[in-house]
Amino acid sequence: MSEQPILQVRHFNKHFGPGCGHCSRPENRGLEGNYCPVCGTVYACDDVSLDLYPGEILGIVGESGSGKSTLMKCLYFDDAATSGTAFIQDEKVALKNVFQLSSQQKRYIRNHLYGMVYQNPMMGLKMNFSSIGNIAEKLIAAGNRNVQDMEAKGKTLLEHVQIPLSRMKEMPENFSGGMQQRVQIAKALSNNPPILFLDEVTTGLDLSVQANVLDLIKKIQREWQISMIVVSHDLAVIRMLADRTLVMLDGSVVETGLTDQILEDPQHAYTQQLVYSLI
Numbered sequence: 001m002s003e004q005p006i007l008q009v010r011h012f013n014k015h016f017g018p019g020c021g022h023c024s025r026p027e028n029r030g031l032e033g034n035y036c037p038v039c040g041t042v043y044a045c046d047d048v049s050l051d052l053y054p055g056e057i058l059g060i061v062g063e064s065g066s067g068k069s070t071l072m073k074c075l076y077f078d079d080a081a082t083s084g085t086a087f088i089q090d091e092k093v094a095l096k097n098v099f100q101l102s103s104q105q106k107r108y109i110r111n112h113l114y115g116m117v118y119q120n121p122m123m124g125l126k127m128n129f130s131s132i133g134n135i136a137e138k139l140i141a142a143g144n145r146n147v148q149d150m151e152a153k154g155k156t157l158l159e160h161v162q163i164p165l166s167r168m169k170e171m172p173e174n175f176s177g178g179m180q181q182r183v184q185i186a187k188a189l190s191n192n193p194p195i196l197f198l199d200e201v202t203t204g205l206d207l208s209v210q211a212n213v214l215d216l217i218k219k220i221q222r223e224w225q226i227s228m229i230v231v232s233h234d235l236a237v238i239r240m241l242a243d244r245t246l247v248m249l250d251g252s253v254v255e256t257g258l259t260d261q262i263l264e265d266p267q268h269a270y271t272q273q274l275v276y277s278l279i
């Protein structure tokens with residue numbers, strides 16, 4: 001791929017705990033899974049590097065506890081990275097390690113460059129605001145002030161994610177799980193972000209609803225050319241969406257490549273297990 005990545009992460013670490021003589025040297029960690037048996041420090045993400053290219057969907061797959069959500073949370077600044085670098089291709093923050101920016105600069109990135117869709121809609125939506133009010137909230141954070149413009153934009157987005165406009169004044173708490181996810185997606189798209197994170201967005205939904213949300217994500221990617229990172233424990237979801245895939249196990253990346261290539265010729269024993277479970 002010749003283009004520059006829109007997001008480049010290098011040697012990212014997120015550890016929970018103080019570390020000790022037994023585990024603090026990477027070459028001699030002696031971990032059990034992802035934690036130190038001596039001091040209990042959890043190495044949730046350990047030396048993770050990735051590139052996200054313009055307009056692609058990068059899938060991150062791994063079992064529960066492999067560190068996928070921790071990676072998303074730190075990239076989205078819901079949590080602080082322990083160490084490592086992340087660079088975004090944007091004139092305001094170019095060449096700056098975004099993990100080390102001020103909270104004001106991080107807010108700029110969240111409001112203008114990032115969208116996030118959480119597994120739990122309660123984390124991404126204000127359940128006691130109307131659906132269109134949720135979108136307006138994000139638009140206001142991104143600097144919009146014109147009420148008519150915001151209403152027009154909110155309606156367009158809700159239509160785009162197939163929420164009937166007759167229900168736009170309703171609170172998401174009245175909606176089904178699939179509808180809540182679609183409102184979350186509309187909200188996440190409202191600031192036209194070049195980068196969208198989707199963390200287990202179909203987990204817990206019925207299969208038919210899941211298929212509907214996955215189709216919507218594919219449609220958005222095709223039409224808007226947004227770069228996306230899609231996290232799932234389910235390789236079938238990643239297979240449907242991702243151009244390239246990164247496989248995580250116990251906080252580390254064990255395999256990365258084109259999704260088709262990983263599905264056809266998995267190299268790591270854990271990836272082989274994941275692929276064979278699809279058959």
Ligand SMILES: Nc1ncnc2c1ncn2[C@@H]1O[C@H](COP(=O)(O)OP(=O)(O)OP(=O)(O)O)[C@@H](O)[C@H]1O
Pocket residue numbers: 016034042043044062063064065066067068069070071200233
């Ligand atoms: N605040 C925390 N304190 C201590 N350990 C944590 C904390 N948050 C996450 N962990 C640990 O970090 C590891 C990675 O968790 P993470 O939630 O990122 O995994 P995951 O792959 O997203 O799995 P799941 O989808 O089940 O959340 C786990 O061992 C988890 O217990």
